[in-house]
Amino acid sequence: MKPSDHDNEHLLHHFSDMDQQRESAKLGMWIFLITELLLFGGLFGFYTFYRAWNPDIFHNAHAALDVRAGTANTIVLILSSVTIALAVRSLQLDRRRRAGKFLLATVALAAVFMVIKYFEYSHKIHLGQLPGKYYHYTGIEGTNPHIFFSVYFTLTGLHGLHVLAGMGFIAWLAIRTFRNHFSAAYFTPVEMAGLYWHLVDMIWIYLFPLLYLVG
């Protein structure tokens, strides 16, 4: 055990030092991210099968999506990944207020993403471009165009839930940062939130071309 770890209040009783504790948290987080990938993997599997079986539907239906909104959201999410990385960096340098502000900026950017998504969703609901039996739009050629929207809504819906969960978690971490719970000696939760947020961002980076840029 390092001498400095004796009085670190964050060291739990079953770890021998802070390094072991941090490494454990990191490994646990990576395994959690793998489970997330497999969760989305199921939906990506569905995308693959249905696109292979119905290439024409995917080609015709993707035109109903708004590429500008998708592009804007891609930029917003990439920016939010930058801000959360800067938050972690600020804590490493022990600049706590700065870190808190970067975390709030991340939450704000995530909110922008959700607002744009909300407008996209409500526009589609208005037109009847809906999954399965609720589909009643008539402007797309080919049989069963609703399949594209089933895939679109399940994929972006699950991703949206992850954005919402991340917003709640990061907002909570921002409050704790402003209350001086984290410092250069201990900021593991913020680092873990960063890993999670990068994954959420990365999944979107795959969703964007797969859904918006089919043809």
Added chain:
Amino acid sequence: MSTMEGQSASKYAEPNYLSATRGLKSWLLTLDHKRIGLLYLISTTVAFVIGGIFALLIRLELLQPGGQFMTSDQYNQVFTLHGAVMIFLFIIPATPAILGNFFLPMQIGAKDVAFPRLNLASWYVYMFGALFALYSMHTGAADTGWTFYTPYSTETTTSVISMTLGVLILGFSSIFTGLNFIVTVHKLRAPGMTWFKTPLFVWAIYATAIIQVLATPVLAITLVLLMLERAFGIGIFDPKMGGDPVLFQHFFWFYSHPAVYIMILPAMGIISEVIPVFAHRRIFGYKAIAYSSLAIAFISFLVWGHHMFVSGQSELAAAMFSLLTFLVAIPSGIKVFNWTATMYKGSLTFEPPMLYALSFLFLFAIGGLTGVFLGVLAVDVHVHDTYFVVAHFHYVMVGGSVMGFLAGLHYWWPKMFGRMYSLFWATVALVVIFIGFNLTFFPQFILGVRGMPRRYFDYLPKYEDLNVLSSLGGFLLLIGFGMVIVYLVLSLARGRAAGANPWGAATLEWSVGSPPPPNNFEQTPEVRHGPYDFDVVKPKRTYP
């Protein structure tokens, strides 16, 4: 383990994790992996009893041809509940969450699992999921079978959503446990505990955890899609809307075949602990057994298509899956041969844990070999969805997983509670269970080959004799398992103190008092020898 000689022989160790704090709250909010293991022991035992009652209802109904006391619809609900409760509420959590929770940290010299709060959360999530699954009984239990195949599961009027939501939630509990164990094994091993000094039970639980973490999320998303299909008609599994019901089967078995190894691998780990201790001999082929656990975990992801030989997958795919299925027999065979070789020229003693381990070897060999028959394309087409399949997986699940679990429970019980159960009654119960099990399920192999389909409410009169035998065996099993519960509970009040090391084992959990102290080890142990070096450690038996 150098402290072993210093332990007092037959005292009830104090302080221990049971007496350290008192009150209901100290149990419901505990972060101690040992207490969480006991919480799981109680809840999965309740699940086992519920699932067992459904099993007996099935056997009662099948005692004679024709309807006895339930309708065919009720019968469908009963066998669905039996399968779902036994698989999702009992076998999957039982060995990892009870014995793994309790002994994995102790065997690697750790004070707890890596994430104690996540560990407690997994139990609450389990209870929450169990409530959903069982609530469905009240609202008209699902009648789809535990596999929830579409399109029936999207059309039946029974409450499929409540049941699948329960299973989805239970999946998270399983993921939490697996994640915790992987990190614990990687990061919390005591100094000197290298990978190849790690007990084989740890290797088995580790391999299980990998499957839990990789397969369960796919089940989760599949069940979500099933619920969306049922609630909103998204058309993903509905051929009328361009969807594909066979895709559901692919996704379901991508989880559920590996899940079969979630059920059997931990039991194999227990057998690897028990046999060397009662043969008083170092395990034969340590590395082969360790690697074969990982091999089984790996191959388990490549065989799911053997559930779908008659579902209309391509012949090429079926042939590939058949071939890959045979591969599973190799690591399984490696284990069985190494266990047998461990006993060769050993000085065997036949206490209850060893008797259960030997029963496992015998029954698992039958279950495993009939599995290879089923992997043969031509044979499978003949016996698919017959009682042959039912008999096969009960030989693996009950003859393998449950026998292995009971071997572990009898092996570690004196460590968990500090007291020994009645060895006499344990032996009697084992004989009853062994006879009852074979009487229940061996006739089902014959019924299956003769063409009796599974999941049917009624059967032709020519099948009656064997069904009567099978039902009789079912009631012997009731007596046997009932006896186990009774003498184990009685041992808590009346059992003689077992001492720190009643069987003379050399792994770390036996080096501390029974029951173990709250933090397992007063000082982090230094590990200098392997888990089965009986000739080096020369452990002394503290019982009788």
